[in-house]
Amino acid sequence: MNLTDVTGRVTGVLSSRFLLVxxxxxxxxxxxxxxxVWAGAPGGAPDFSGAWETAGSLGIGESLVLVLALLVPAFLLQSLQLSLHTLWREGPPWPWWRRRRSALWRGRREELAEQARLPADFPSLGPAERDAATARAWPAASRLNRRFPPAGT
Structure with a gap:
């Protein structure tokens, strides 16, 4: 292994692109x-004046430890960035998970389609009943079209 290969990799990891990404x-x-956390959010209502006091009382060493504690995971997870992005975008690669997620979405789509369906006797209804049926079906139809757009749109 050549020493320039190692230094090239190290400088690549410490580059401005890595800083921004x-x-x-x-x-x-x-x-x-x-x-x-400094405001006390896990235990109760957050008090941001307490967070401001905590941030103001940090010394240089404590600030450095905090920054390093936040940057070490970024440094370690950099090699997993593409895998984590794919996992976040597509979900786990397990077949049972994909089938379950697909079944949940299919059930939700069918539920919205049922809510958006107008009654069979819609043409024979009076104006008030038509307005009521349309008012019930319209929000579900809008959600159905927004969440499950028709093919080709």
Whole structure:
């Protein structure tokens, strides 16, 4: 193994692209969580003045430990970035999970289609009954069209 190969990989990991793609999003995503924990969110109503006091009382060493604690997972998870993105986008690769998810969506689509269906005797209904049936079916039809768009749109 050549030493330039190793240094090339290390400088690639510490590049500005890696900073923008991995470090910055992890820090931006973790900052609100850290503030909420400092505000006491897990135990009760958050008190952001307490979070401000905690952040203000941090020393240089504590701040450095906090930044390192947030950056180490970003550094370790960088090699898994594509796999994690695929998992987030498509779900787990297990066949039973995909069948279950497909069955849930199919059931939801059928439920919305049933709610959106107008009664069979719709043409023979009076104006008030037609308006009521349409008012009941319209929101479900809108949700059905938004969540399960027709093919070709």
């Amino acid at each position: 991995s470090y910055l999003p992890v820090l931006a995503g973790a900052l609100p969580l850290v503030v909420l």
